[in-house]
Amino acid sequence: MFQLLETFTTVYEEQNFTKAAKKLYISQPTISVHIEKLERDLGVKLFIRSGNNRIAPTKAADFLYEKAKQMKNNWSNVLSELSRLDGTLRKKFKIAASQTIGDFLLPQILKPLKIQFPYVDFNFFIENSNRVFHSVHMLDADIGLVESPEIVPGVKREIFMWDEMVVFGAAENKTWIYREKGSGIRDYMDQYLLMENIQPEEKMIMNHNAMIHQAIELGLGRTLQSKFVTHSKHVPQEKTSLNRPFYLITSEQNRNLDLDLKESIFKLLAELK
Numbered sequence: 692m693f694q695l696l697e698t699f700t701t702v703y704e705e706q707n708f709t710k711a712a713k714k715l716y717i718s719q720p721t722i723s724v725h726i727e728k729l730e731r732d733l734g735v736k737l738f739i740r741s742g743n744n745r746i747a748p749t750k751a752a753d754f755l756y757e758k759a760k761q762m763k764n765n766w767s768n769v770l771s772e773l774s775r776l777d778g779t780l781r782k783k784f785k786i787a788a789s790q791t792i793g794d795f796l797l798p799q800i801l802k803p804l805k806i807q808f809p810y811v812d813f814n815f816f817i818e819n820s821n822r823v824f825h826s827v828h829m830l831d832a833d834i835g836l837v838e839s840p841e842i843v844p845g846v847k848r849e850i851f852m853w854d855e856m857v858v859f860g861a862a863e864n865k866t867w868i869y870r871e872k873g874s875g876i877r878d879y880m881d882q883y884l885l886m887e888n889i890q891p892e893e894k895m896i897m898n899h900n901a902m903i904h905q906a907i908e909l910g911l912g913r914t915l916q917s918k919f920v921t922h923s924k925h926v927p928q929e930k931t932s933l934n935r936p937f938y939l940i941t942s943e944q945n946r947n948l949d950l951d952l953k954e955s956i957f958k959l960l961a962e963l964k
Contacts, residue, residue: 693766696759698725699737703748703756757829761944764830784952785814787832789839789875790900791854792937793817795919797836800959807955819898821873827942834953835940836960838875838917848938851961856883856933859922860913867891868906868914871898879935880915886933 702711702722712719730737735751748756788797797815804813816823816832820839827835828846835846838854856879860868867884870877884891895912897903903914907926915931922928939957941948 695725695729695732696762698722699729699752700756700759700763702726702738702746703752706746706748708746760829760831761942765945765947782811782949783814784808784811784949785816785832786834786836786956787816787818787823787826788836789820789823790817791838791876791917791919792836794900795917796852796937796960796963799963800956803959804956808952811952819871819873820875824940827940830942830945833941833945833948834956835938837938837940838935839878839938840936843940845943846940847943848940849957850936851939851957852937852963854935854937855918856915856931856935857918857920858883858913858915858929858931859907859920859926861910861927862913862929864910864913865891866893866895866912868903868912869894869896870900870903871896874898875935876915876917879933883915883931883933 698711698715698717701714702708705711705714708719708722708726712722715722726737733751733755735755736749737752737755738746738748740746786797793815794817801813805811816826818826820837820841823832823835823837824839824841824843824846826832828843837848842848867880867889869880883889893912895906897906900916900920903916904920904922906912907914908923915933937960939953939960941953
């Protein structure tokens with residue numbers, strides 16, 4: 692069954708039998724046999740075939756893909772934990788974080804974290820908040836750290852800190868620089884402009900904090916950012932009344948989550964100023 696699910700998830704991601712076969716180093720007829728057997732075993736149609744090797748996943752395939760990814764990641768965690776208990780492998784722990792938290796907060800806790808858990812190899816992924824929620828939900832990450840107030844079924848969230856929002860850039864500049872939709876800061880930017888009855892004459896959208904940072908340094912516009920973001924002294928800044936929570940999120944499906952490790956990360960982050 693694991694082999695069939697591996698074939699299925701690859702076909703689903705590639706949306707093409709030939710590409711899936713190349714990725715798995717098996718023949719295309721074998722791919723077809725695996726998918727047909729899985730469809731017979733489950734009693735559902737997974738893909739609609741059309742010309743030119745094109746396929747479209749069914750609703751059953753959408754559902755199965757999510758569950759199969761979770762099963763795969765859970766099984767990987769089980770194998771990792773068993774190997775660690777046997778003394779043959781170090782434990783892996785995956786943390787997905789939105790950009791502000793990943794850029795400015797996570798580096799501050801790495802040293803004490805490594806001292807407390809010397810047997811753990813940490814993997815970090817910096818993404819926007821929507822992608823972090825997705826990674827946690829699919830068990831691609833053990834925990835997530837986000838700025839977005841989004842509520843996702845099956846994902847638990849805990850506030851570890853309140854952040855203060857600051858406007859950077861000269862007041863006479865009429866250009867406002869936004870993050871892309873799906874980022875944690877974007878929702879608060881929209882909220883702030885609405886509260887202050889500001890209708891930007893010009894807008895720029897950037898999908899990375901480093902680019903926004905450089906644009907502000909060059910005087911290209913104004914933006915709303917965390918108090919943890921640092922700019923040169925010549926950049927004007929204005930405190931706002933807007934605060935936002937930072938969340939640690941976990942999946943309710945992650946039954947192999949190391950709770951001691953998760954609680955230690957929560958505590959270390961909560962102690963930051």
